[in-house]
Amino acid sequence: MSSRAFGWAWGLSLPPAQKMVLLALADVASPDKDQFACPISYIEKVACMDAAEIDDAIAALVAKDLVSHSHGLYRLGLPPLPPRESRPVAAGCVYIMVSGGKTKVGVSTDLNQRLYNIKATLPDVRLIHSFPMLITEARKYEGRCLAHFAHDALHGEWLSTPPDDVIEYLQRVTGKAGTPA
Structure with a gap:
């Protein structure tokens, strides 16, 4: 899509x-x-x-x-994109959420709205950690993280990996401590 x-x-x-x-x-x-x-x-x-x-x-x-x-x-018939150099770079984050013993790794430019949207279908979901960065970097690190834990993939961005392992991995590869929820 x-x-x-x-x-x-x-x-x-x-x-x-x-x-x-x-x-x-x-x-x-x-x-x-x-x-x-x-x-x-x-x-x-x-x-x-x-x-x-x-x-x-x-x-x-x-x-x-x-x-x-x-x-x-x-x-x-989409309108053309502006030249890359004139497009604003959005702030975003990689986030880690948990629900029902599963860990979700994702990216967002509006974490509060993302959590709200997920809670509409999974009321018990909890945000546990986020790593603020440019959205372009966030997508890169999300992809690396999901590839690293592919052996624990359940569906989409959901993993059976314990959230602390995901946080530790992202801290190591990003060089950032992130923000606990």
Whole structure:
């Protein structure tokens, strides 16, 4: 999923059917590729629409230059990114949370909002430690951490690794003590 594409799609004012189809496409868009495939069956499932409604919505999105479609591939009409040197660098962090004996390693630019969102589905989740840094660095260290503990991977960013082991590892590789919750 491309968070940029998803945020762009959410921000557009569109009729509901077009919005749902555009969000479904943004959900499968790759941030690294210009074009991508998206089966109609996936859109039917996530948008709760039939193929005819989807075709109508895609035609309307194409007419608005929000989507192009050719040979089974889609391209979103995202506005171009500003040059890299003019983009602000966001502060972020690597965080460690626990729930039900599992450890979650993740990144965020808004840790309070992230915790709030996770608590909506996992009320017992607790933040136990964070490592403030630029979000670009945070993503790098999150990836290194998840790769290091891949043998304990459960699903997504959840590990069976004890949180103290994760904290110790991140302290060692980042050279930072981090912030206990």
